[in-house]
Amino acid sequence: MKSRLKAGVFGLCIGDALGVPVEFRRREDLKKNPVKQYLEYMSWNQPKGTWSDDSSLTLCLAEELTKGYDLEKIGKSFVKWYLYGHWTAHGKFFDIGGTTRHSIARLVKGESARFSGNIFEEDNGNGSLMRILPLAFYLKDEKDIQTLYQTVKEVSSITHGHFRSVFACFIYINFAIQLIKGKNKKEAYASMQKITLKYAEKQLFSPKETELFDKILKNDISGYKEDEINSSGYVLHSLEASLWCFLNSESYSEAVLKAVNLGEDTDTTGAITGGLAGIYYGYDNIPEEWISELVRKDDIKELCNKLENKLMQ
DSSP: HHHHHHHHHHHHHHHHHHGGGGOOOOOHHHSSOOOOOOOOBBGGGGOOOOOOOHHHHEEEEEHHHTOOOOOOHHHHHHHHHHHHOOOOOOSSSSOOOOOOOHHHHHEEEEEOOTSSSSSSSGGGSSTGGGOTHHHHHHHHHHHOHHHHHHHHHHTTTTTBBBBHHHHHHHHHHHHHHHTTTTOOOHHHHHHHHHHHHHHHHHHHHHHHHHHHHHHHHSSOOOSSSSSGGGOSBBBBHHHHHHHHHHHHHHHHHHHHHHHHHOOSSHHHHHHHHHHHHHHHHOOGGGGGHHTTTTTTTHHHHHHHHHHHHTTOO
């Protein structure tokens, strides 16, 4: 697990940083001028190697898990990010989704993290999926699928409480756990499908909701054509795009560049894909130049070591 945790977290932050400068760019434009390395300024006017809220909230979650699992403290950590720039690249956040903003505003007012998240159908952006990865390391040995689902649900619901967002996070965490356990892509994907479908059937989840995930759970997402894959900020699009990029690439750099060059929500597709690709291909497969130019790389490394030590106790 040791190197996989560091690889996963760095993989996510670097995928995010590659996508930040071209967020909102159209796929057609990026086809003419694809991202091949860190760019700077552009969409958010940030220096190269700068990551966004995706990485910040992932790092907040990772940091809280170094002290054990406490939902209210995770919520408070998000407030520290929002109000004081905790775990930002340069001391102040520059990007936040509407659902995340509304939910954290409730936390600021003293609402419990158990009830702070938005729960309506229109609240299914990718703001919890982008930050959930550290839970895969925390839950990798959890034998009780109900506990695993409940924990994912709680952490997603700090901001995104609708079933669709929770279920997307559950699928992603299940898949990441299979990769952490050392399975190859195909085995990991098949295991995730089996575990998720069996659990969904047992729980009698709404078929209207679970059917939305058929592309991922009942088919093979990797077999779809690129023009059938969307890369907006909608949670289902983000999950499909990230799995598609990861399954259709042969290295860390190929996976994240494929993700970023899909356009639109480039930083988040890059982050979600990068987390999986980091775990699978390993830290040494991430280009050295991308690691060395990542903002606050030493702080991130220290946090990864801390979390590894905690989880090995």
